[in-house]
Amino acid sequence: MKNKTVIITGASTGIGKAIAKHFIERESNVIMNSSNEENLKAAYKELGSPSNAMYLFGDISKQETGKKLIALALDKFNAVDVLINNAGVFSPKPFLDVEEKDLDLYWNVNLKGTYFTSQAAIAAMLKQKSGSIINIGTVLVEHAIDGFPATAPLTSKGAIHSLTRQLAAEFGKNNIKINTIAPGIIRSPLQGKIGIEDADSLAGLHLLNRIGEANEIAEAAYYLATSNFVTGETINVAGGHTVGHAI
Structure with missing residues (x-):
C-alpha cells in the first residue's frame, strides 16, 4: 500500500483513527x-502531522462532502485507490420510542454517507480500472441481541451490508472490490457515548471472552485493501460473536 491513496471517513476517533x-x-x-473539526485536527496532530496524510472536515451525510474527498485525493495524489466508509452513528433506543428524526439521522449518516461517497469514488475508480471500497457494518445485522434495542441504526447498517454485495456484483468486472467489515464489541469512545461505562463487561458476548481493539479492525481493513481476490464479502471481526455462545 506504499504510495496508494486511502480515504477514511470518521477518522478522528476510535476505529477510524486506528485505521x-x-x-x-x-x-x-x-x-x-x-464531521468534528476539532477532533479531526487533534487526531492529525496526535498521529504526528504526517507528511503523507491530510484531513478534510465535512459532514459525510452531505453528498458534497464525498465529492470533495474524491476531488482532494485526485488533486493531491492523482488516485483514489481505497475508500473506507467508517463514519457512522449508533445508539440503542426501544423500537416503540423511535421517531422519524431517529431514522433520518441513521439513514442520512450511515447509509447515505456510505452510498454517495462510494458513488463518487467508483466514478474515479472506473477510470483507473481498479479500486477497493471497505464498508463498516456490524455483527448485529446478522446476530440480534435482546436487551440491546437498536432497530433504527441496525436497519441502516443492514442496508450497507446489502449495498456491499450489490456493488460487488455490478463492478467486479471493472476490478473494483467492495467488502464489509462487521466488528463485534470494539474498545472505542462509542461505548461511553451510549452509556456503557465498562466495555470489558461485554467480553462474554465473544467466544474469546474479550472485546476487540481498534487496531484489529485496522488490520482487517489493510488485508481487504491489499487483497485482489476478495469481493462482496462481510468479514466478521468479532471474536466468535456470531459463531456461538459460552454458557
Whole structure:
C-alpha cells in the first residue's frame, strides 16, 4: 500500500483513527475525514502531522462532502485507490420510542454517507480500472441481541451490508472490490457515548471472552485493501460473536 491513496471517513476517533494510523505507518497517502473539526485536527496532530496524510472536515451525510474527498485525493495524489466508509452513528433506543428524526439521522449518516461517497469514488475508480471500497457494518445485522434495542441504526447498517454485495456484483468486472467489515464489541469512545461505562463487561458476548481493539479492525481493513481476490464479502471481526455462545 506504499504510495496508494486511502480515504477514511470518521477518522478522528476510535476505529477510524486506528485505521488511519495503520495506513499512515505503511506509507500510504491518507485523507482523514470527520464531521468534528476539532477532533479531526487533534487526531492529525496526535498521529504526528504526517507528511503523507491530510484531513478534510465535512459532514459525510452531505453528498458534497464525498465529492470533495474524491476531488482532494485526485488533486493531491492523482488516485483514489481505497475508500473506507467508517463514519457512522449508533445508539440503542426501544423500537416503540423511535421517531422519524431517529431514522433520518441513521439513514442520512450511515447509509447515505456510505452510498454517495462510494458513488463518487467508483466514478474515479472506473477510470483507473481498479479500486477497493471497505464498508463498516456490524455483527448485529446478522446476530440480534435482546436487551440491546437498536432497530433504527441496525436497519441502516443492514442496508450497507446489502449495498456491499450489490456493488460487488455490478463492478467486479471493472476490478473494483467492495467488502464489509462487521466488528463485534470494539474498545472505542462509542461505548461511553451510549452509556456503557465498562466495555470489558461485554467480553462474554465473544467466544474469546474479550472485546476487540481498534487496531484489529485496522488490520482487517489493510488485508481487504491489499487483497485482489476478495469481493462482496462481510468479514466478521468479532471474536466468535456470531459463531456461538459460552454458557
